[in-house]
Each structure stands twice: as C-alpha cells, then as structure tokens.
Amino acid sequence: MARCSPPLLRRFFCCAAKSASATSAAASTKKKNIVFLGSPQVAASVLDTLLAASSSPDSAFQVAAVVTQPPAAKNRGRKLLPSAVAQLALERGFPGDLIFTPERAGEESFLSDLKGVRPELCVTAAYGNILPQRFLDIPPCGTINIHPSLLPLYRGAAPVQRALQDGVAETGVSLAYTVRALDAGPVIACERFSVDEFIKFECTIILLVWCLSVRED
Known part of the structure; x- marks a missing residue:
C-alpha cells in the first residue's frame, strides 16, 4: 500500500476535481457538499x-449535514445526552436542523432528508x-470511511x-470506499506512523487524527 501524505481528504477532493468532467467556470468554483457521519469523541475531532x-475560501468542500447516533442515556441520572459529534457540531454553530440522528440509516424519512442535502460525498468515522x-447509492462520489488501521489489516471493530x-511496529489511518462488506472497499489513501512501545491508546487515536488532517507535505 502506497504511503500518501495528508491532509487526505483534501487530496481526495483535488483528485476528484481533476477527474470530473468539465463544467462552467461558476460550477467549477462551487464547493462540494459532503455529509459527515460519526458519533464518539474521536469522530468529533475529525468533524x-x-x-x-471547509471554512477556508479555497476549500473544495463544505459540510452540508452531520449524521450521528440519537441521544443516549448517560451517567447516573440516565439523562439523555447528544453524542460527542452532535455536541461539537452545535458548539461550532452548525444548524441543528442539519444534524440528523436516525435510529437506523435505512429509515425512509432520513434517506429523504439526506437526498435533500444533495451530498457529493459522505464521510464516515466511527x-x-x-x-x-440505498444510502450508499445517494452520493454520486460514494461514501468513504476513515479507518484507524492500515487496511486491509485490522478490519472491523x-x-x-x-x-x-x-x-505491531507501525499503524496508521486509511481512507477507503464503503461497500456492503465490512471495511472491504478499495483503499484510496493511507498514512503510516511508527508505534512506540510505550505509546498509550489515547495517544494513538490523537496521532491518527493528526495524520489525517493536520500534517502538511
């Protein structure tokens, strides 16, 4: 698997733009809609x-909607609380009506809402x-998953x-197209790093997100 330099998502959109058919100048400068799907804190870091x-003027994309797990009962009071992704989105001023929390991703009402957003691409992370x-058929550029391993190694949970x-001596993060089989889609890009024998799990997660989105060539 070839080593690819981050930010991986920016690379993906640049490649997609070059391979797309030519359209009008106005259309070529319009940002592409993406929908982000994630739930726990590590996914919130990616969002x-x-x-x-996406707020950069030269960004090729904008986050048009966020999809996450429904509020769940947490702590001793069993109070319903939004997921870490929903909390982050609201804190960043993201419109609440564009944060979707379906019980299942195949719900008709949710799929209708998703189509209304007109996503070019969907991005998932945990x-x-x-x-x-039916979900995978909606975005014309497909759905890609951010998976914290060097696929095809360590598919799944x-x-x-x-x-x-x-x-292992090294691990990393991969971008891969989502297909019906678990973590079995074509790998688009990856980033590797060495694992120190004393590294902690939390530090590894931080490094994976950093590899995905912060480092430059």
Whole structure:
C-alpha cells in the first residue's frame, strides 16, 4: 500500500476535481457538499477538523449535514445526552436542523432528508450504524470511511486496540470506499506512523487524527 501524505481528504477532493468532467467556470468554483457521519469523541475531532478546513475560501468542500447516533442515556441520572459529534457540531454553530440522528440509516424519512442535502460525498468515522445500499447509492462520489488501521489489516471493530495488543511496529489511518462488506472497499489513501512501545491508546487515536488532517507535505 502506497504511503500518501495528508491532509487526505483534501487530496481526495483535488483528485476528484481533476477527474470530473468539465463544467462552467461558476460550477467549477462551487464547493462540494459532503455529509459527515460519526458519533464518539474521536469522530468529533475529525468533524472539528473538517469544519475548520471547509471554512477556508479555497476549500473544495463544505459540510452540508452531520449524521450521528440519537441521544443516549448517560451517567447516573440516565439523562439523555447528544453524542460527542452532535455536541461539537452545535458548539461550532452548525444548524441543528442539519444534524440528523436516525435510529437506523435505512429509515425512509432520513434517506429523504439526506437526498435533500444533495451530498457529493459522505464521510464516515466511527458512526456505529450499518449503511444500507440505498444510502450508499445517494452520493454520486460514494461514501468513504476513515479507518484507524492500515487496511486491509485490522478490519472491523477496535482496530487500534488489536494492533497494540499484537505489538505491531507501525499503524496508521486509511481512507477507503464503503461497500456492503465490512471495511472491504478499495483503499484510496493511507498514512503510516511508527508505534512506540510505550505509546498509550489515547495517544494513538490523537496521532491518527493528526495524520489525517493536520500534517502538511
């Protein structure tokens, strides 16, 4: 698997723009709509980076909607609280009516809302819900997943924990197209880094997000 320099999502959009058919000058400068899907804190870190990047005048994309798990009962009071991704989106001033929280990604009302956003691409990071084919058929550029391993290694759940348990010398983050089979789509790009024998799990997660969105050539 070739080593690819981040920011990976920016690279992806640049490549997509070059390969797209020519349109009018006005259309070529219009930002592409993406929809982000994620739920836990590590996904919120990715969303934060995407929102910051999309605010740049020369950004190729804008975050048009956010999809996350519904509010869940947490803590001793069992109070319903939004996911970390929903909290981050609201803190950043993202419109609440564009934060979708379906129980299942195949719900008709949700799919209708998603179509209304007209996403060019969907990006997932630890969303925690199976995406049906009807969902995958909506964005013309497909859906890509941010997976914290060097695919095809460590497909599925807990890839960071499993890699550290195996004592691997390096790990990384991959961008791959989402297909119906788990983490089996074509890999678009990856970023590698060495694993120090004393590195902690939380530090690894931070490094993965950093590799994805912060480092420059």
